[in-house]
Amino acid sequence: MMSTLELLEDHRLFGGWQQRYRHYSASLNCPMTFSIFLPEPRGAKPPPALYCLAGLTCTDENFSSKSGAQRVAQQLGILLVMPDTSPRGEGIVDDEGYDLGQGAGFYLNATQAPWNAHFRMYDYIQSELPQLIRDNFGVGERQAIMGHSMGGHGALMLALRNPGQFTSASAFAPIVNPCEVPWGQKAFRAYLGEDETQWYQYDSCNLLLRAEHQLPILIDQGDSDQFLADQLQPERLEAIASEKNFPLTLRVQPGYDHSYFFISSVVEDHLRFHAQYLFD
Numbered sequence: 001m002m003s004t005l006e007l008l009e010d011h012r013l014f015g016g017w018q019q020r021y022r023h024y025s026a027s028l029n030c031p032m033t034f035s036i037f038l039p040e041p042r043g044a045k046p047p048p049a050l051y052c053l054a055g056l057t058c059t060d061e062n063f064s065s066k067s068g069a070q071r072v073a074q075q076l077g078i079l080l081v082m083p084d085t086s087p088r089g090e091g092i093v094d095d096e097g098y099d100l101g102q103g104a105g106f107y108l109n110a111t112q113a114p115w116n117a118h119f120r121m122y123d124y125i126q127s128e129l130p131q132l133i134r135d136n137f138g139v140g141e142r143q144a145i146m147g148h149s150m151g152g153h154g155a156l157m158l159a160l161r162n163p164g165q166f167t168s169a170s171a172f173a174p175i176v177n178p179c180e181v182p183w184g185q186k187a188f189r190a191y192l193g194e195d196e197t198q199w200y201q202y203d204s205c206n207l208l209l210r211a212e213h214q215l216p217i218l219i220d221q222g223d224s225d226q227f228l229a230d231q232l233q234p235e236r237l238e239a240i241a242s243e244k245n246f247p248l249t250l251r252v253q254p255g256y257d258h259s260y261f262f263i264s265s266v267v268e269d270h271l272r273f274h275a276q277y278l279f280d
């Protein structure tokens with residue numbers, strides 16, 4: 001069934017258009033919102049899409065209002081898709097912690113009650129939303145994915161699990177080994193249950209160990225990030241990549257923390273990185 005889009009906001013921005021839509025999601029079984037940046041058309045070729053996944057406590061509006069990515073997206077001719085981070089609203093189960101429930105979907109398909117009624121962010125980002133974007137916007141075939149923190153986990157995990165779907169992946173301060181850190185363990189136990197073998201399919205370190213298909217990956221990490229030691233540790237993924245000759249670049253940025261001030265400082269590099277693979 002084709003989902004109807006309700007336009008919520010429409011702004012001119014850097015020569016393109018920043019819009020926000022609501023639609024009914026069959027994967028999540030509830031209404032969802034997403035933001036999208038449409039660059040000004042150039043020539044007959046439609047723009048490629050870059051999916052931007054946000055982190056814990058975020059909606060689609062954190063990336064759209066704080067990253068500053070649209071200026072370079074307009075220059076390069078890249079369409080940005082900024083999804084919400086979970087199902088949300090009345091009637092959707094939640095948790096009192098900021099790191100579980102609404103705002104903390106972890107880009108997976110929950111198998112455990114009560115979460116499994118709505119929390120299917122993996123299916124939403126992997127197939128439902130890209131199809132919706134293709135059906136409703138002029139968009140090219142190529143797509144790439146990036147994300148921050150929990151969204152960095154989502155971007156890397158989705159790219160590693162779906163060979164050929166994304167031309168490149170990048171992340172700002174990602175959770176790379178959720179099976180081994182408190183944020184991931186709490187979420188995976190609640191959403192996927194006690195059987196840890198069910199967790200591995202959503203863990204980028206585990207996926208990279210087994211990956212047979214390569215794609216270019218860029219990771220930026222601030223060394224003053226308050227979550228670096230306990231939750232992130234991107235050097236774990238870098239070590240596996242180096243062992244496998246996988247094209248992953250980890251850049252450690254001195255003095256930067258976990259905030260959108262960090263993201264906005266390096267986001268231009270990420271768009272230019274993806275542009276190398278999104279265009280002929």
Ligand SMILES: N[C@@H](CCC(=O)N[C@@H](CSC=O)C(=O)NCC(=O)O)C(=O)O
Binds near residue numbers: 056057148149
């Ligand atoms: N409230 C929490 C921290 C929440 C937080 O820092 N969220 C980050 C993403 S963290 C990993 O996914 C974020 O992007 N916040 C929104 C923003 O606009 O900065 C705490 O108190 O520790």
